[in-house]
Amino acid sequence: MAFELSIVTPEGVRFQEPVDHVVLPGAEGAFGVLTGHVRFLAPLGIGEAAVTTKGKTLFAALSDGFAEVTQDHVTVMVDTCEFAEDIDLARAQRARADAEAALAAAKSAAHESELFARQEAALKRAILRIKLATDAGRH
Incomplete structure (x- = not known):
């Protein structure tokens, strides 16, 4: 139902x-x-x-x-x-690389906690998008 x-x-x-x-x-x-x-x-x-x-x-x-x-x-x-x-795999991979670089920079920033949290969320989204786009062909 x-x-x-x-x-x-x-x-x-x-x-x-x-x-x-x-x-x-x-x-x-x-x-x-x-x-x-x-x-x-x-x-x-x-x-x-x-x-x-x-x-x-x-x-x-x-x-x-x-x-x-x-x-x-x-x-x-x-x-x-x-x-x-609908996920563009190349775009998701670029977003992951950008988020990883920004996350590394945020670790050393004075205003670390808020910036770090935003970049960490961006990285999680990019990794998830890559996983789904890659797995889409197998489902």
Whole structure:
């Protein structure tokens, strides 16, 4: 039995259709949702989402946000959402290299903690995007 999944970013709705199952990157670890799940609100971190619909599983890179779960609908509100088939691998690899260089520079900066946290998040997003883009051909 399916439920409605909506994934929304500041740019608009990225995905909205009935799904059978979704696994989301919770801030404290991944969690799965099926139809009839108990209602809750969960913070999301940078990570991989797996959306099962019509007998196939789609993978997406999500970053920071929230998921609102009800018995028949899940609304995901995140900063970014990129499905594996939409990721430009070369661009993701450049973003990873840039983030690694910026992270190294942030370690020695006087205002280390905030800058370091931003660069660390950028690196995590780039690594996730590379993983999904690379794995997309195997799914």
